[in-house]
Amino acid sequence: MTNNLKQSIGIGLMGLGVIGGQVARVLTDKAEILAEQVGCPLVLRKVKVLAQDLAKPQAMEMGPQLFTTDADEFFAEPEIDIVVEAIGGESPALEYLKRALSGGKHVVTANKEVIAKHGAELLALAQQHKVGLRYEASVGGGIPLIAPFQHDLVANKISGIYAIINGTTNYILTRMARDGVDFSSALSRAQELGYAEANPRDDVEGIDAAYKLAILASLAFQNQVRPEDIHCEGISRLSSRDFQYARELGFAIKLLAIAKQDDKSIEVRVHPVFIPEDSLLAKVDGVYNAILVEGDLVGKVLFHGQGAGALPTSSAVIADIVSAAQDIVLGVGSRARWKLEPGKVIKPMSEIETRYYLRLNIADRPGVLAQITKVLGDHQISISSVIQKEADSVAQTAEIVIMTHPAQEKAMQQALEELRHLTVVKEIGNFVRVEA
């Protein structure tokens, strides 16, 4: 039923931080063009904040009557049609989202953690209450990434996703590659610039990327992929030497979030990879994000843009608000669904197959390379190239870099274990997977 009686759409905003504040500004500044898109005005009815937010200049300007620090008061406001959650984190956001959906409110959220961990449950709740749950801003800032899977690529069977979806780590890796600095000084610089938080663990260890990958993979593969299903390695063990060798070999190093599916299983992992330096993903610099999607009809499509920040994220949040409001005006209830097909298993990390880059510190004497290549050969790992790098004549050690052909992770891990026990191997400098 087209809701011709609707005079306005009421918005309830939760959170007045960087994202929430910007969303409130856009709702005011662009009120006219948004009303035109929807067919009636979008009116901010209530803003749930923390006590400390009340003193913010923006809050003062908007007028105290709009604000409450009390969730009960917020949810008691009858004129709210759409709840916009811009709090972030799991708690209390999850509880608020459930409360909003159960109360028959359409929901828009930018919260990757809640959607990654509880998306299936929340979408079921939305369907039950015939409302929409939208989360475009949870991945990739303003880059359209959720909508393509829900609409534009709907005819495709998606075989793979290859994504740079954490700007902090991409900034750090870009600096390490360009300036030859080590991880810790690149991290410090990122912190100075506000690209990395004081506690950078979630970004640096790949956890943030894993949340986003869980969302994308669940949507693309129609199977619930949980954050804990994702093999996750961060970037802190990369050294400037790895970047130097990568460059010599024609590769860039990126933290990739990778999801693939075949008929039986789903492969999901976040870790540093070597990628060919002439690939588009290798050109993604600084805090930018990019997502490469492979579908059976569309082939390879790449989306590139700013993956974070108040303005880009508000672009996605507002688009979701407009879409929810249009549905309300048109009388459309829930469209939300992660149609989850049971049956596919998550492929154990030990079973994945990739090429590998290995950097070893070895004793600099005859016969050592033969011992090392024998270990790899015993595990069916064949070598595509070996480069012996500078020797240290005092310590009588040398560094070698080995690139392998595709091998199984399990075999590689066993080989690494054996290599570690060879007396001629002084140190496993690093090993990094390679994606073509």
Added chain:
Amino acid sequence: MTNNLKQSIGIGLMGLGVIGGQVARVLTDKAEILAEQVGCPLVLRKVKVLAQDLAKPQAMEMGPQLFTTDADEFFAEPEIDIVVEAIGGESPALEYLKRALSGGKHVVTANKEVIAKHGAELLALAQQHKVGLRYEASVGGGIPLIAPFQHDLVANKISGIYAIINGTTNYILTRMARDGVDFSSALSRAQELGYAEANPRDDVEGIDAAYKLAILASLAFQNQVRPEDIHCEGISRLSSRDFQYARELGFAIKLLAIAKQDDKSIEVRVHPVFIPEDSLLAKVDGVYNAILVEGDLVGKVLFHGQGAGALPTSSAVIADIVSAAQDIVLGVGSRARWKLEPGKVIKPMSEIETRYYLRLNIADRPGVLAQITKVLGDHQISISSVIQKEADSVAQTAEIVIMTHPAQEKAMQQALEELRHLTVVKEIGNFVRVEA
């Protein structure tokens, strides 16, 4: 009103060429997953073809009762809800589209020429008859490009579009850049590979790109931009020398479709440009397409993928069919609108401002450069760099390459006219605009 009574959605397909044939195949092969998306099956009810198509193996397989060569018979079929036009070209497609919309059918088309020339009229007709007109496949094959402007970027004021939207010319330019071959041999190769048609005029002269730019600009700027509003230059006057100098100067040469707007005017043009070789657009190779969009909130977003071909185009057509079918099931009528705001003017080409690359063949004797730079200076064109290239001692000529600072097109054209009349200037080798 939700149309709960709908047991199936009837599809009428016009055209069984490369695109139409592929759409028919996907409708059959993916019937189950499409039905799931829509909530009921999509059933092909009638296919309008030319007589020669009836003998195609695909037509034989699908069964003769589905086919008609008679438009009247096609439009008399009562069970068609959605008309899919895959004929291409202006006539008779335009007439068919009008007939379908006037008959209350939702329409999906891949026809850039009709949408570029008659989009506003057709969308008004769709609105009048409360049906949808969808045209995602008209630009950029399977890359989502129409949907982002209609939905995802709706909160943005779009300031610029920079697009490589013709695969044929991008293939030719890629070969010229990589292999150092001239235009005509790169074109021949493209024709051999089926990337260029026997009559390549529409692609090579930028006409195809101008159709697509007219669609994107109309949508992004909410102002009707017609193909004839677009300044259009092709790639045939580029020589291998230009590519050589571009590389030396740190640029790539691409055929860009450019649209910009300011408060008063819209600038739309298709022509070869120098772009910095480290920009993402410079990395777009072969038949790939890419579109860079600049919005006030989202910043720069880039979309990259296969811009043509049966499979990618069918991805977009099917997505539009599913979207139309969902609206039918939900009881939603027309959403189609190019909200056209009157008032903005198309900026005359003479008023645009860019940097320029100039290649001149000059007499090789003292004082010549002074004469040339004086002409440019007289027209307020300041020079950023001059390189004198190889001299021909027999002809006593030399080639010089000049890069200018930003200058007005009118000034540059007047300067070129004067340069042409200098006796020391043997030939204007080429001039190409530069985009940063």
